[in-house]
Structure formats: C-alpha cells, structure tokens
Amino acid sequence: MSNTSYSFKENSHMKDIQGGEKKVMKKILSVALSTAMAFSMFASVAFAANEKLTAQQQFDALKSAGIVNGYPDGTAGLDKSITRAELATIIVKAIDLEPVTGVATYKDQNYTVNHWAAKYIEAATQAGILTGKDAVKQLFGPSDNLTVQELAVVLVKALDLEVPAETNNTATEWAKGYVQAALDKGLIESGINYQANATRAQVVVAAHAIYEANQVPTVASYTVSEAGKVVEFKLSNDEVVKVTLDEALAPNKETEVKFTHNNVEYTHKVTYVTTVAQKVDSVKADNLKEIVVTFDGTVDKASAEQKSNYKIKNVEVDSAKLSDDKTTVTLLLTQTGGSLDNKDETKLEISNVKNEDGTVTFNTEVKFTPVDVTAPTVKEVVGLGTKAFKIVFSEPVQASEATLSSNYEINGGTVGGSVNYVYPNTVIVTANLPVGEHTVAVSDVQDFSDLKIAPIEHKFDVVEDTAAPEIVSVTTNDLEELTIKFNETIKDIEDIYVNTTSNGASSYEIKDDEVKVYLEDPMNYNENTVYVKGARDYSDNKADRDAKVTPTLDSIRPTIIKDKVEKKAGDYIVTLTFSEKVRKADVEDLENYVLKDSNGKIADVDWIDSKGHPEIDVTFNDDENEVKVNLGSDLGDNKEYTLEVAGIGDRAFVKNTMLPQSIKINTANLGDNTLERAWLRDNYVYIQFSTDLATSGEGNALVADKYAVVRDGQRYVYEGKVNIYNSDSVRLDARDFDDIEEIIVDSDEIEVHFIANKEGDIIKTTNGSSVLKEKIVKPEKLFDIKVGDSEVVSTEKVEVKFNAKINSYSKNGFRVNDKTPSSAELSGDKKTLILKFTGSNKLSEAGSYYLDIDKGAASDVFGNKVDEYRNSDLKDKIAPKKKNNNVEVSTVTDAVYFDLTLTENVRVNKGDKYSDAFINDLFEVKDSKDKKYTVKGVSALTGEHANKLRVWVEGPITEGERIRIEFKGGKGAITDDIDGDGNSVESFTANTIYNED
Known part of the structure; x- marks a missing residue:
C-alpha cells in the first residue's frame, strides 16, 4: 500500500491541498500573467498587510527569497534611487518569470548577453512588462534611474491592471492612468512627487506584495478522520482544506496522496495511524478448553464478549472475555459441551465482532491447530479464612480428578474436608487451619488432554477472616x-x-x-x-x-452472518445463520421474507404469494441460530433472485431488530449434491457428481474403499487407485474391484459412501443417506438434451437444458424457428446453453417455437456428443405485454369499454380459482382528478381480436377527460392462450382521452 498514490482534482465543493517540498514554479508568460491577474483582485489587501511590516523587514524577506540584494556594506539602501535594470530583476523574480538567456535585443552600449541583468530585462520585455526608452534606436537604458510614475507603469503592466479613465493625481499626463491604477490598488503612496526618482523602498513595498501573492502554500500538517476516508490539511498560510478519498487509507501504512489545487499539483505522504483492530492477528489454543483470539488492535467490548459471535464445530462456547487492553478475547468452552481435538486443525467462525470505532466488522473463518503439550500447574493458593482455601490452576482441569480429596495433602496429612470444583480451573478445599503458614501438595489433577500435574508443594498463609462479603x-x-x-x-x-x-x-x-x-x-x-x-x-x-x-442494555442488532442456497428434493432452500439468538415468532413470520426477481419486482412463481412472501413454513434450528426458508420448486434454472429479510429481532428484553439484508440467489449454480451418472469405457468406470469433490479430510474422494460395485445385493469393494478425472469426477480401473471379473453395464450399480464436496459437506441423498448409488451404463446413453425443460425465455433468449455439464459447443449447430443464435453462453452449472438472438434476429413475441440441433453440436468433458434433434417443441415462457399505447374506446348504455392490444392472444381465467371480483380488482381506472370508476368486467376478445383485452367500467365519463388504466398484475389470472398454466400478462398502464365518438 505504501506505493499507492491517490489523485484528486479540485472542485466547487472541496479544496485539495497536498504538499511536501515547495515547488519553485517557472512559468511561461501566460501563466505569469494569469497569476498577476489573480493578484490584481486582492493586491490592495496584500498591500494593507504589508503595512504591518516596515520597508526594511520587507526587504529582508525579499533578500531571503533571493529576489533583492543589499549593498556590499550590508545595507539595503532603501532611500536610494533604483535603475531600470534593477527593477527588471526584482519584478521578474517577484512574479517568478523564467529568465531568458542568450538574447540581447537592445543596442545600449556595453549591453550584451553577458550583461548581469540581460536575462531579466529580456524576460520582462517578452512579457510586455518593460519596454525600451527609444524604440527607433532600440535603447533600454539599463543604468537610467526610474521615476515613480514609470514604476507605476511597470507595476500596472506586470499585474495586468485595468487603467481607469477617471484620474485624480499630479502625474504627467501620459502616466496619469497608470499612476491612478497603482494608487487604487495601494501599490504606491498618494500625494507624492510622481516625477521624482523612485526609491528602492517604494519598489520593495510593491515587490513584496507581488511576491506574497505569488507564493504556493505548503502542507504544514494533516489529520486523518472517518476511518481513513477524510484528510484535513493545514497549509503554511493557515488555510485548512478537507480532502475526501474515494478509497480509505490503509491503516498504519504510509501512502502518497496526489491532487491539484489552484493549478498546482501536490504530493504528500500520509499515514492513517490507528490503534483499533483491522484484522485477526492469530488464534491459538494451548489447552483444549480455551481459545485465545488476538486482534491487531482494540475491539468493541460488547460485541467481542458476545459468545454467540464465535462458533466451532462440535463444541460450545461458554463465555468470551476481552482483555483489559481490548485486543485479546479468551473463549472458554462449556464444561460438558465437548473439547478441542489436540493437534487437529480446527476452524473458528468469528462473526459480528466490531473494532473499537465500529469501522470494521469481523466476519471471518480462521483455521488453527490446538496444541496442548503442557501439564497443568498450580497458579496460586489463597487462604479463605481458617476454614477453607482456594487453589487456582494454570488452565482448565477435569472435575473428576480435581474433586478427589486424596489428590491433596495439607501439611503432610490428608484433607479432612470436601473439595468443591468451580469450572474451569478452581477448587475450594474445606479444612480447619490455624492462622499461619501452611503447605499443600497437589497431585494427579489433569487437564482435558489427560496431562497430569507434576506433584509439588505450595506454601500459603491463613489469616483470620471476620468480615462478611461485600x-x-x-x-x-x-x-x-x-x-x-x-x-x-x-x-x-x-x-x-x-x-x-x-x-x-x-x-x-x-x-x-x-x-x-x-x-x-x-x-x-x-x-x-x-x-x-x-x-x-x-x-x-x-x-x-x-x-x-442501571442496566446497560444490549443494543447490538442481529445480523445474517452466513447464507447458503441449496436445491434439495426439488425445492430451493435458503439457510440463514444469525449472529445471535433470535425470536422464534419473528423467524416464523413469513412476512419478514420477500422474494424479488432480477428486475426488482415481486417474483411471479409458485409457492410465493402476490406480496413476495413464501407460502411454505420456515424451519428453525435454535441451537445453531439457523433458519431454513423454503422458496418452493418453481424458481427455475439459471434465474437470479433476491431474498430480502427484515423484521427479525434478538431475545434481549428490549428487542434489537435487524436492519434489512438481501441474499442473492442464482439458481444456475444450484442443484442437489448427488452422484449424477456412472459409465464404463475401455475398462474404466467413470463416476460424475453434481459438485466438485473434496480431496482431503474425512470426505476425501480419493479413498478406494469408499467405492464398490453392487450386483444382486453383493458388494465388491474397490482396491485400486482413485484418479480425479475432473474436479467433479473420478475414474476407477474396472479390473480392481475385489472378486469381480467384469462389469455388467445396465445392470451393475456403483455404490459410493461418505464423500464430501469441496466445502467439506458430505454428499447425501434426499433422504439424508451418505450412501449413493447409480447404475453403470454405456457412454452413448450419457449425454442428452432435456427437451421438455428447454424454454423460450424472451424474444432474445432461449435456454437449452442438458442432462449433464457441457464442455464445448457450436452456436451454429442450434436453430430456433430456423434462426441461428447471434451468440451463446453457458450457465454457471454448465448444464444450460443460453442462446441469444439480437437485433433483426429476435424471435417473434407470439406463436410456437421449435428447436433444431445438429449432431455433435455440443459435447461434455468426456467427449460424449449430443445427438441430432429436429422440430423439438420448446416451452413458451414469454409473458404477454401491452403492445402499444392505442386504446379503443366505445360506449354503451351506462358502460364504457376500453380495448387494449397485447403482444399475443390471451385468456381470462375465471372459475374456481379466480372470481370475477378478484379479476376486476386487478384493474384500476381513474381520471386526471383521481376519480375512480367501478370496473364491471374484464374479458378477452375472440377470433381475429383474440389479442385484445376488454375492460369495461360503469359510466358516465366526461367528454375529453384523460383516463388512466392500470393492470396491477396477478399470477395466473390473465395469461397467454397456450396449453398448460400459461404465462401471466405483465402489469401495465395505459392512457387515453375519452371521446364518445
């Protein structure tokens, strides 16, 4: 990150300053003049400021800047006159013009390119600030003295000041306007002899004002705020400028920031110094009951000590304790809820833990390996008066051994009282002891990895305790x-x-x-x-x-920290894991879930009601804070949806309700994790799964004895090498199954058990069994198109579905209604080929659709090719829409008919499911004054007008009134006129002017 630079341009809302070393700007003429013009707007202010300094102080400042020089004796000579050459030098340096070398345009005696002031005279001349004294003879007069009014001319030209028409000064006539301009800007004093020679003091005052106006401020300091998103720079002129970054600065790393201000580019190195946590530094477990999570900075106490924010498979967290410096959390596992496995890699899930300023929320998984190789020791022994004492061990110890009185000796004798165990690492021993020093010997107490304490004696003091607890x-x-x-x-x-x-x-x-x-x-x-x-x-x-x-209330909202979308037994299931315990009533309220399609509209699918709520009850696993939302079976393949979740609260007495969260669903990547197919080719059995396979861990697909051939109920276990043929497939040598000579295709089954996907989840059947079976077939039966599921989604998209993953295809081998697709692409699960038709190649909006496929137009990764298909019917999934804005209006007695044209023939599905009243309520008809008209009926016309929908309302309607007709949509109520359920008409609005004619 240290090599990154951020760049910004100045805009009307923000000034961006970034400095470092001061740049010496060497401007060309145009830049010099623009700077001078800018100065002209505030020269009087600058001069007023200069009055706070004496002429000598201003001279000293200019001398330090290298603009003027004193005399050899060290004096400034402010009362002395000034020559034209000296003035040229001072002006050029003051406005930072680039000196011009190697040129001598004037013919003065002894004036050459080597003249000490030539480069300044030439620069001032080229800028139009100074001109020669005699244009014919081309003389400049470098050594000639300068009058006050001549100084005024030079200053006005240098600063490009406007020369006023009205004057009130005693200068010579030709100079009156220039003198007046200089007077108005405070560059020279009023009421003096303007024909007299100008003094060095007068030039110094004017030059200092110009110099001050021409300086580029530098960055004096900066502060970083808003978690590295905002930097405020204080400049050398005390200006404070706020910079908002597009990307936050990386904490505690030096970063260059570049931007432009007042036509000057700046670069400054900035470090966002913070002590709040940005990442998890480490996770360690030196014993099997405690886990130490160390952050690289401070974390929020409330969220860090929320034990539900930490999860480890097969064990339960009893408590989470934040260290005093707020950087380390110690997790204690429950006494009876299991222990870590020594020296086995373990995964800790951290969720909803915030850093101290709330700018980072940790939702991460960290793998660590518990290593307990150290036996417990006695950390301290504390006398509890004369009747008991307390022993604290260095780590959690097992109650079974810690409570045995025989494991403790007091002053060389046995313990006469009881031993009370306080989980995780404390015992309280009751014993009558006199005041004074005592010795306890501890032995055989063991930790949760069965390491026993080394026998050792500990001395402790007993004092009289007469005070009750406070x-x-x-x-x-x-x-x-x-x-x-x-x-x-x-x-x-x-x-x-x-x-x-x-x-x-x-x-x-x-x-x-x-x-x-x-x-x-x-x-x-x-x-x-x-x-x-x-x-x-x-x-x-x-x-x-x-x-x-005074109670400190739990103010942390629950959040969804993990979501998983699966297809199980044909249904699409979304599993939501919450950061803490949530309320059962909220979870089971189906109105807290809304499903929308890729266009942000309520999803028009079965098992989802008209408001987007699921119609199937959710299931709730309280122990895991998990909710399973069943979205039904109608989402379809290769579709994108969004499940919006809101309104679910935690179990605090004053409920904290979650902020709305959205879960993205892409059905192209879903499907039951299962064994898909098995076949025999050239003495090898190929087995393909629906998901990528694990090659390590308990679900390792490379373990030979997880595979067997089943014939007539007899299992023949595989004894050869398992080869990963593809990420989702394995290859077995058919000759390496125990006691079987030959595989019989279309009869023998392959049996697989306890194999996991790449996420480590065991692949199971729909009834939960980890034993999977599939008949072994010939290769030619493997690759086929699922014609019945292939469909025309729109006039631009057709989805061709296969029974296995596609590896390669040729779009030219596919045609829909004799049209070759413009392009094609594979779905995420590679089982659907999406054909696209654009421009003049689009499909018609109505009619039937059929598919032709050339033999070999697609193949799978194993080289199996698709067969030829001709005139295969495709599902029509194109929804009818309003075709145009034409509305035909007709009037009968007390009724007005509105006929709307749709893109295809439609039908109104009145009957048991949809009543007349229900369908009428799907329409709203009102005029420009929001007067609503009662809808009396809706019908589809017939014959050649079967693509028209008639809506009639109760009249009368005023002549010339603007009428708006809105169809709100309703799944299945009005559909296209095709076999089956039909596609629902899309919602629409139409407008017309009512005329009885």
Whole structure:
C-alpha cells in the first residue's frame, strides 16, 4: 500500500491541498500573467498587510527569497534611487518569470548577453512588462534611474491592471492612468512627487506584495478522520482544506496522496495511524478448553464478549472475555459441551465482532491447530479464612480428578474436608487451619488432554477472616440478567431480588467471587436496587448487602452472518445463520421474507404469494441460530433472485431488530449434491457428481474403499487407485474391484459412501443417506438434451437444458424457428446453453417455437456428443405485454369499454380459482382528478381480436377527460392462450382521452 498514490482534482465543493517540498514554479508568460491577474483582485489587501511590516523587514524577506540584494556594506539602501535594470530583476523574480538567456535585443552600449541583468530585462520585455526608452534606436537604458510614475507603469503592466479613465493625481499626463491604477490598488503612496526618482523602498513595498501573492502554500500538517476516508490539511498560510478519498487509507501504512489545487499539483505522504483492530492477528489454543483470539488492535467490548459471535464445530462456547487492553478475547468452552481435538486443525467462525470505532466488522473463518503439550500447574493458593482455601490452576482441569480429596495433602496429612470444583480451573478445599503458614501438595489433577500435574508443594498463609462479603460491582447486559462481583469467594446466598421481593432470581450460579443471576421479571430501565440476603463466605461470615445498578442494555442488532442456497428434493432452500439468538415468532413470520426477481419486482412463481412472501413454513434450528426458508420448486434454472429479510429481532428484553439484508440467489449454480451418472469405457468406470469433490479430510474422494460395485445385493469393494478425472469426477480401473471379473453395464450399480464436496459437506441423498448409488451404463446413453425443460425465455433468449455439464459447443449447430443464435453462453452449472438472438434476429413475441440441433453440436468433458434433434417443441415462457399505447374506446348504455392490444392472444381465467371480483380488482381506472370508476368486467376478445383485452367500467365519463388504466398484475389470472398454466400478462398502464365518438 505504501506505493499507492491517490489523485484528486479540485472542485466547487472541496479544496485539495497536498504538499511536501515547495515547488519553485517557472512559468511561461501566460501563466505569469494569469497569476498577476489573480493578484490584481486582492493586491490592495496584500498591500494593507504589508503595512504591518516596515520597508526594511520587507526587504529582508525579499533578500531571503533571493529576489533583492543589499549593498556590499550590508545595507539595503532603501532611500536610494533604483535603475531600470534593477527593477527588471526584482519584478521578474517577484512574479517568478523564467529568465531568458542568450538574447540581447537592445543596442545600449556595453549591453550584451553577458550583461548581469540581460536575462531579466529580456524576460520582462517578452512579457510586455518593460519596454525600451527609444524604440527607433532600440535603447533600454539599463543604468537610467526610474521615476515613480514609470514604476507605476511597470507595476500596472506586470499585474495586468485595468487603467481607469477617471484620474485624480499630479502625474504627467501620459502616466496619469497608470499612476491612478497603482494608487487604487495601494501599490504606491498618494500625494507624492510622481516625477521624482523612485526609491528602492517604494519598489520593495510593491515587490513584496507581488511576491506574497505569488507564493504556493505548503502542507504544514494533516489529520486523518472517518476511518481513513477524510484528510484535513493545514497549509503554511493557515488555510485548512478537507480532502475526501474515494478509497480509505490503509491503516498504519504510509501512502502518497496526489491532487491539484489552484493549478498546482501536490504530493504528500500520509499515514492513517490507528490503534483499533483491522484484522485477526492469530488464534491459538494451548489447552483444549480455551481459545485465545488476538486482534491487531482494540475491539468493541460488547460485541467481542458476545459468545454467540464465535462458533466451532462440535463444541460450545461458554463465555468470551476481552482483555483489559481490548485486543485479546479468551473463549472458554462449556464444561460438558465437548473439547478441542489436540493437534487437529480446527476452524473458528468469528462473526459480528466490531473494532473499537465500529469501522470494521469481523466476519471471518480462521483455521488453527490446538496444541496442548503442557501439564497443568498450580497458579496460586489463597487462604479463605481458617476454614477453607482456594487453589487456582494454570488452565482448565477435569472435575473428576480435581474433586478427589486424596489428590491433596495439607501439611503432610490428608484433607479432612470436601473439595468443591468451580469450572474451569478452581477448587475450594474445606479444612480447619490455624492462622499461619501452611503447605499443600497437589497431585494427579489433569487437564482435558489427560496431562497430569507434576506433584509439588505450595506454601500459603491463613489469616483470620471476620468480615462478611461485600459487593464490589453489579453489571448487566440485559434487563433480566446481572452479574454480582464480591470482594471474596462466596460459599452460598440465601436470596436475591431486585427492587421488590416479587422480582426474585429464577436461578443463580456462584463462581468463586462472582454470582450470575437470572431474574423472573425484568429490571427497570433506570436505576435499580439489587438486594442480596445472607451472602456468606467460607469463614461463615454472613451479611445482607445491596447495591445500585442501571442496566446497560444490549443494543447490538442481529445480523445474517452466513447464507447458503441449496436445491434439495426439488425445492430451493435458503439457510440463514444469525449472529445471535433470535425470536422464534419473528423467524416464523413469513412476512419478514420477500422474494424479488432480477428486475426488482415481486417474483411471479409458485409457492410465493402476490406480496413476495413464501407460502411454505420456515424451519428453525435454535441451537445453531439457523433458519431454513423454503422458496418452493418453481424458481427455475439459471434465474437470479433476491431474498430480502427484515423484521427479525434478538431475545434481549428490549428487542434489537435487524436492519434489512438481501441474499442473492442464482439458481444456475444450484442443484442437489448427488452422484449424477456412472459409465464404463475401455475398462474404466467413470463416476460424475453434481459438485466438485473434496480431496482431503474425512470426505476425501480419493479413498478406494469408499467405492464398490453392487450386483444382486453383493458388494465388491474397490482396491485400486482413485484418479480425479475432473474436479467433479473420478475414474476407477474396472479390473480392481475385489472378486469381480467384469462389469455388467445396465445392470451393475456403483455404490459410493461418505464423500464430501469441496466445502467439506458430505454428499447425501434426499433422504439424508451418505450412501449413493447409480447404475453403470454405456457412454452413448450419457449425454442428452432435456427437451421438455428447454424454454423460450424472451424474444432474445432461449435456454437449452442438458442432462449433464457441457464442455464445448457450436452456436451454429442450434436453430430456433430456423434462426441461428447471434451468440451463446453457458450457465454457471454448465448444464444450460443460453442462446441469444439480437437485433433483426429476435424471435417473434407470439406463436410456437421449435428447436433444431445438429449432431455433435455440443459435447461434455468426456467427449460424449449430443445427438441430432429436429422440430423439438420448446416451452413458451414469454409473458404477454401491452403492445402499444392505442386504446379503443366505445360506449354503451351506462358502460364504457376500453380495448387494449397485447403482444399475443390471451385468456381470462375465471372459475374456481379466480372470481370475477378478484379479476376486476386487478384493474384500476381513474381520471386526471383521481376519480375512480367501478370496473364491471374484464374479458378477452375472440377470433381475429383474440389479442385484445376488454375492460369495461360503469359510466358516465366526461367528454375529453384523460383516463388512466392500470393492470396491477396477478399470477395466473390473465395469461397467454397456450396449453398448460400459461404465462401471466405483465402489469401495465395505459392512457387515453375519452371521446364518445
């Protein structure tokens, strides 16, 4: 990223400044004059500013800039007169003109290209700022003194100032206008002798104003905000300029930013310095019950400690604890919910964890390998008064060994009391001990990888404890849960309630010095009083305590962190995984799901109602926070849809509702993961699946004994080498099946079990079995067109569907109604060839469609070629539309007929499913004043007018009134006149002027 440059141009809303080293601009004449013109707009302001400095101070500034020189004795000589050569030098340097070398256009004595001021005189001359004193003799007069009025002429020309017609000064007549212009801009003083020689001080004042106006400001400092999207630069002239970047700066990396300001290009190196996390640095597990997630910066405490934001297969997360520096999260697995597998690669899914400023949300998967090679040790031993002591181990330990009193010796003797285990790494040993130093020896306690602690003795002190426990803090993250922390280990509590005894704890759990409380009823939003009755420590000190708490509400919205679209048993299933527990009622409310097509309209398919809601109930896996939305079987292949999900809330007492999220669905890439076909060729059995195969892990497709030939119920296991023939196919040597001499095609079956796709999911049958079977056939039966499923989607697109993936094709081998497609392309699953017809080659909007295919026009990856097809009927999926804007109007008694022309013949499907009233309600007829007319009937005309739809309304209608007719659409209500269900007429509007004639 350090080599990246961002470039910007100045616009009317934003000034972009980027600096570094000051550029010395060497301008050509036009640039110099444009700068001078710009200066002319604020020269008086500049001169007023110059008045704050003395002439000497201005001279010193110009000298430092290399524009003027003092005399050999170090003085400025401000009271001395100035020559024309000196003025030329000062003006050229002040406005940053490029000196002109190697030229001497004047004929003055001793004036040559080597004259000390020649390059400045020539530059001023070419710019039209200075001219010679005698044009005929071509004399410049380099050593001649300059008068004040001559200085005024030079300044006015240098700055391209306008010479006023009205003057009020004592200059010579030819100079009055120039002097007045200089006076108006504050470049010279008023009321002086303009015919007198100009002094160096007068030139210095004017030159300093010009010089100041001509300087390019540099970047003095910058600040980065809005997560690297905005940089504000402070310039050397104190101007602050805001730059908004198209792409945010990479955190903590130096980046060059380039842009233009006031016709000057700047480059400045910028570093967006941030301490908030940008990525997950590492995931480690040094024991089998804890995982340490380290970020490269700080993260948000609320989302980082949400345990549902972390998922690991086959285990459950008990808690997530953020470190004090907010960079590390320690995940503790539940006591009984499984452990990590030592030295086996494991995948942790992190979702919805935000960095501290909320600019990055981590939704990622990280693979790590738990390595537990270290036995547990005793971290500390703490006396709990004279009746118990606490042992804390270095890592989680197993309760079965940790609670055996025989594993502990006190002062060389056995433990006489009980041992209480506090998950994950603490035991509390009850024993009557006198005040003083004691020794405990621990042995045989083991961690979750069965490593045992090395026997060792630990000394600890026992002191008298006479003080009852005190509450240190009370924290909440919801209205029905709270955590009470005490100043010492708690043995038991008699009762807990909030505000009143009627709101007691439904349950609570004591863990060392913390008590997790679950309330029967919610707390108040504002301050509450928590009452703890009979809080007792291990020295039997007991007291009632109370504390104030104002709940910190869970404000994190649930989000969909993962989505998966599958086709199972013919239905399209969308599995949504949420970031946290969500409400069952919200999940099961079908109005929270809306399916739209690729045009953003409600999807017109079966099993989706007119508002886009699914008609099949969703299924909810509460343990996995997963929702399966069944969209039915009518989506069709090679289609794109969007499932919009909203309105689903979490289980916080004050519900947080998700923001709307959209799930993209492309059915071209879907299909049941299954074994598709198997065939025998040249002593090899080829097996093709519908998906790419895993070549490692438990679902590895390269394991030989996962394959067998089944004949008459007998299995013959494969014992040879499995070759990946294609990403979705394997090849087996037919001679390497155990105890079978020859494969019998069209009779023997290939059996495959426990093979996974490349994502690691085991491929299963529709009934959930991981054992797949398919008959072994001859190659010539493999590759075929699915004519019954191929369809005309529009006048520009035809989808030809095959029973297997296409590897190559020739568009010229396909024709629809004798038209060769303009182009062709494969679908994502490579089982559909999409033929495109454009321009004059488009298909007709109505009529029947048939397909011709030449033999060998397409082939699969194995070289199997498609057979010849002739006059094969295609499905007509072209929806009728309004053909034009012509509306025929006719009037009968108290009724007005509107006849609309459609692109093909249509029918109105009245009957059991669609009543007259339902179909009438699909139309709205109103005039320009929004007066609505009652629709009395809708019908399709017949005969030669069968492509016309008649809508009649109850009259009367005022002559000349503008009428708008809207058809709102309705699946299956009005369709084209073809066999089967027909294609629904697209919604439309039509306008006409009502005239009775």
